[in-house]
Amino acid sequence: MDDMLSRARFENEDGMVLKDEEVDANFCKSTRTRVKRQSTPPLNEFNEDDYDGEWRLIGRFLKTMTTDASMTREEASQLQKKAYRYFLRNGKIWRLPKRRNDAPLRVVA
Numbered sequence: 001m002d003d004m005l006s007r008a009r010f011e012n013e014d015g016m017v018l019k020d021e022e023v024d025a026n027f028c029k030s031t032r033t034r035v036k037r038q039s040t041p042p043l044n045e046f047n048e049d050d051y052d053g054e055w056r057l058i059g060r061f062l063k064t065m066t067t068d069a070s071m072t073r074e075e076a077s078q079l080q081k082k083a084y085r086y087f088l089r090n091g092k093i094w095r096l097p098k099r100r101n102d103a104p105l106r107v108v109a
Contacts (some may be wrong), residue, residue, distance in 0.1 A: 047091035055109040058083045059093050 046063040048056055061067060061083045065078035086093050086107065093107040 032034060036057045038084045045061070045091045046088055046093075051093065051107075053109075054082075055093060055107060057087065062086060062093070 022059040046059045048059065051059055057068070057079055061079055067079060071079070085096055087096060087104075088094070089104075095107060097104050
């Protein structure tokens, strides 16, 4: 009673099984290979020409994480609170989903 599993028998099973040394060598070869990753655009890229007004300010804030020096503290605080719901991807502004499994929405201005 080896393993109590039923399976089809082959005539020459000994030739099908690798020796322990061959298994270890093949395992090491497969773990050493690396997959070449595709290059992705930088996360903080932002196309300012696509947006105007408040959306441009939000995009600039998401890109640099700093507010404009000409803004008052209250304006800067409001901008930061509003920008918290958005993120940049491929130079565009996207809104975070409200529910966990929903897709993000692209802002079109």
